Amino acid sequence: MATPRDTRPDRGEKILDAALAVFGRDGFTDGNVEEIAKVAGVAKPTVYNRFGDKQTLFAETVERGSARANERVLGVIATVDVHPDDLRSELERLGQALVGCVSHAEGAALMRLQFSERARFPELMDGIREGNRTRTIDALAGKLAQLATAGYLRLTDAPRAARQFLALVSDDALASSGFGGRVLSHDELDEPVRTGVDTFLAAFGNG
Template sequence: MDLPGRWQALPHGYDGPVTATTRGRIDKRQAILDAAFTVFTRRGYAAAGMQEIADEAGVAKPTLYNHLGDKETVFRRAMEAAADTVRAENTAIVERLRAPGEDLRAALEDVAHRMLLVCCGERAGALRRLTLAQAGEFPELVVAVHERTAIRLSDALADRLARLSLDGTLRRCEPALAAEQLLALLTGPMEARSRLGTRDVPPDQTRAIARAAVTTFLAAYGPRAADTGNPGRPGHVPSTP
């Protein structure tokens, strides 16, 4: 289960009780991580300084060191926290498929479009740029960010698709593969039109990408016309009496 943003900032390896004192420390830690990510986004890793991060967070520099340690650790934890936020936003969107309603196509298009908006958002874009820029110095961070974002999202989507397949809303399929293919249908065109994230994609094009991806996805995984009883609307699933 995804937790609210402030609970995602538990100190690395912490498994103790969450008291009022601990909660305050967690909130301060999250504020520091948010501030650090802002500074790293604005300045880049090399140019960012601990004093600037402390100023952005509104804390004393010693407080920054007490909570997170050195600059390298601050960077790692800030990137992980940003990745967790992006993941939480996307997995919350995927939950829409828990009860898609009568019109499966509309539900999938809504989910696809909203996921694209998150992926094109300021936080996700900055996360990607920083990860790639520092890949040489922090190669393991590339793996960590990928696991916390793309892999977790794919797993969450696969879980939803598995349930839709089991109840007959979708054809029988391999959920992990279906999720991977739907995400590829979304990210491929978005990468091309955004020039690898270097320019904005107009809203009408974002919606068009989502619509085209769902059309292709349903051609492979949608219920057969004979099963839906409505050959004129592939992807429309009648309500259960």
């Protein structure tokens, strides 16, 4: 008889979850490793044994959180129906997912850190941002190109349209959140996303 697999997160995962919560609230300088250990339910030496130093812990925390966020976004883009019964509703669903980073605590914490700690960690933050943005734009451009091929949109440059869609649905929502300063409800995200989709369809819709 097979032994049931242990699905509990290991200590490293617990520490990274705790670090995101603490760093997201207090920033790098004021984020206390002792507090991170307490939240993770481990001894302080365990944190150092696992990650070496505070800077390495911070970098791995932000990299892991950002990768998870990007995976969620790419997963939603992958499910976009390229022959939708209602194009507007499909694009609004996509827009809600793209700005979902400020609709939950983990995403808001990452957003705060990307803005507040960029001066301290420019290579880390810029590398993460550009990598995630490139992957998102590439995936989104592919879906928009398929929608254009199917006759739903009028496009001459799918990557440019993808960048514009992302800006239209996200800029107002991110500003309203104070770039991660507070978590927005889905109701608060509804209007900026809907308005962004309206503007996008006015420019690229095919009838």
